[in-house]
Amino acid sequence: MGGTIKIVSSFPLSGGDAAAGKSMALATQQAIQDHGSRSGNYTILYESYDDASNLRNAWDPIVEVANANRAVNDPQVLAYMGTYNSSASKLSIPVLNAGGPLVIVSGANTYVGLTKSIEGVTQADEPERYYPIGVRNYARTVPADDIQGEVDAQWAQELGAKTVYILDDQQSYGAGIANVFEQKARELGIQVLGHEGIDTTATDYSAQAKEIAALNPDLFFFGGVPSSHPGFVWRALQAAGYKGMKMGPDGLFNQAFLTEAGSSAEGTYISFGGLPVEQLDLVSPEGLKWHQEYVTKFGAEPDVYATYAYEATLMVLNAIDKCVANGTVTRACVRDKVFETKDFKGILGATWSVDQNGDTTLRRMTKNQVEDGAFKYIGLAQ
16 A cells, blocks of 8 residues: 655745745655655655745735645645744635645744634634634644743844834735734733725835834834835835834744845844744754754745745654554645644644644744844843
8 A cells, every 4th residue: 555645735836925925835845755654554755846936026815825725636745834824814715625625834923813712812713714614724833822922022122112103015914913012012001003904015115114214113113024115114214213122023033024124124122933043943853953954955045934835744744654654645644634633743842732723832032132233132022
């Protein structure tokens, strides 16, 4: 008995988020190769899908849905790795749910509503709307925004911020974490001077920047990803004369933001839902080995989310191995084994489990700051 099992991924391989997407795809490929591209008598093949389009210069809803349907319609596909953008998973999860269910595991999505409901942050029918057959098929290896958004607000308070102004890119991740940040900031007694979304197709944010500079908040917070051009917002704030503190979540924790923002990024505080690669090297021998082999194999440093894409793939491979061992090589079995993951030890330097919602039990958050055009690790968030 044997045959072929496919693992596919759907990441932005072109457009504004391509650096992260390509790195996550390479890490997924690496994990499968490190596993020997086999499970028992089965050969494991990897197929990488691009969910971006030239039209949008970022992930595209039409493309993402097509990717999900393509996976569902290929009976050899037992796992779907992705997505990078939480809004993309909103569309693919229900398609994959109805098609098996086919498990989807993300090493980057952090929008809360994909797995749980929080008043004032998620929509009334979330997350149930994503699971039409009533069975969960989505899991992730990074902590959700309800943790990170609160950490960011607490950090703002620690930095002495009494007033804040918030912008977001109106996507699930950006708006979601901005909403959590706002909610927690208000609880902490920080005055929110304003919160609005930006037009991500624009390149000139001078009007909003001037408004923010005139209000002179102690801290400016932005929720979004590189393809939403946060660097243009930073440049506009600098040009408008804003002198306060600037902060963002891990959607900005990438070279694309630093390049686009230039000198205006200096001093920016950025949180991350995990350990930066160089810190992982210090606490995890497995992480160091993975990092070194990634650089040797691909000739470049991995994106921060590549670590968690590799970990996600390791977990899925572990689930597939269990299904092959018991002779039940089905989508349902792989989904079940993913959700049965307990005390898993991969490359993260800690054991973790998948809870009933599909969330990781890891809650590790780190603080970082832009210094001399690079990210400098500050420490763990308490």
